[in-house]
Amino acid sequence: MRQLANILHLGVKEFRSLQHDYALLLLIIWAFSMGVYSSATSMPESLHNASIAVVDEDRSPLSGRLVQAFQPPFFRPPALIDLSEMDRGMDAGRYTFTLNIPPNFQRDLLAGRSPAVQLNVDATQVSMAFTGAGYIQSIASEEIAEFVRHYRASLPQQAELAMRVAFNPNLTRAWFGSVMEVINQITMLSIILTGAALIREREHGTVEHLLVMPVTPLEIMLAKVWSMGLVVLTAAALSLLLVVQGWLQVPIEGSIALFLLGATLHLFATTSMGIFFGTVARSMPQLGLLIILVLLPLEILSGGTTPRESMPELVQRIMLAAPTTHFVDLAQAILYRGAGLAIVWPQLLAIAMIGTLFFLAALRRFRKTLAQMA
Structure with missing residues (x-):
């Protein structure tokens, strides 16, 4: 009971420290509100208001139809230019x-020849260039x-594809x-908050106070894990309810409670990673650099940005050791497809096992750091 009381009181101390750290509070609020909204709406649903110019050297009815085929809202009204203006534009x-x-x-088309139409694309705008080139090819082929x-009229198809x-x-x-x-914000903020909590105590000199108190490194670490994990879990639940479901009107198919259970296990792993980084880094800038080196691969290679099947097989196997890989699978199964516990229990088990290993490694490093400071 004394150990539980110590863990509880130390966790409350973390809440009070976070309460006075306005930068981290602002980061949490922005990340789970405007951060989620801007990420969801930053990429347009389709091509929109793209600028296009046409060099019409044919001046025929067909070329006129091609020019008129590019209409808003996909394209701006086409600008008719000379050949000499094309490269400059x-x-x-x-x-x-x-x-x-x-x-x-x-004339060449009606004579049965295969004349070529040249399309130049500004590929510095990658997403619009890729999408727009397909739109233009489809529009031109249909008009021709x-x-x-x-x-x-639509030509009859020999086989119909029902999608x-x-x-x-x-x-x-x-x-x-x-x-x-x-999901990305859960991973990022849990690592940042626990790492920053340890760095903050070292900078303020409160670690020395903890060393003379009747508390163990395990109690100190558990207090940071449950307190910072609870902050992130609460913010994530509010974000799902208020921002995702309420503001963006995104339907959630599965159980939010089951998702939060998986998030709790995931936070057990990521908060342990944050403490490990907090023992390695000596200042907040160093902590930020360490987090960038680890966070980007975790988010990009875990399947949240691109499917894991499209990655090299070696990368897929390596990323099985990351908790984010299993958490992304679990979250997509629950929130998108309405999966239950009978389907996602392997991911829950994998996250729990990885989290335990990360916690033990962080605890060993934390004890070693405290022993050097004593």
Whole structure:
């Protein structure tokens, strides 16, 4: 009972320390509110208001139809320019796309030849360039085919592809981005808060006070784990309810309680990582650099940004040792597909095992650090 009381009181002390750290409080509030919202809405759902210029050297009815086919809201009204202006406009960044229709394009097409239309793309705008090139190719192919047939109609298909989109019928990117950002913020802030709590005590000299008190390194570490983990868990739950479901109107299919259970186990691992980094770093700037080196691979290679199946097999195997890999699988299964405990228990078990190993490693490092300071 005395040990539990020590852990409780030390955890309350962490709350009081965090209460006076306005920078970290502001970071927590922004990360789980505007951070989630901006990440979910930063990428447009489709091509929007793209600038395009057309060099019409044919001046035929077909080339006129091609120019008129690019309409808002996908494209701005096309700018008709000369061939000499094409390179200058692209170099100056005035146009993302320039379409060059060659002379005698319509005549060659009706004669059965295969004339080429040149499309120049400003690839410095990567997402718009990739999406827009596909849109332009589709629009041009459809207009040319209808002109050759002399009527607008859909050709009968020999086989019909019936596509059914599960879990996200409208392919809304905000549904994916918002939940993944909550997961990323859980990982980032849990490491930052526990590491910063240890650095803060070292800078303020309160670690020496703890060394003369009847508390053990295990009690000190558990207090930091449960207190900072509770802060992040509460912020994540409020973000899911108020920002994801309320503000962004993203439906949650599964049990939030089961997700928070998995988040609790994940926080056990990530807060231990934060304490380990707090013992390695000697100042807040050093802690920030360490977190950047570890956090980016954890977020990018865990499957939250791109599917793990698209990564090299060696990377997939290495990332099985990271708790974020299993947490992302668990979160997507619960929040997107409504999975229950019978489906996600392997991920829960893996996170618990990895978290235990991380905790023991951090505890060993923490004891060694305190012994050197004594």
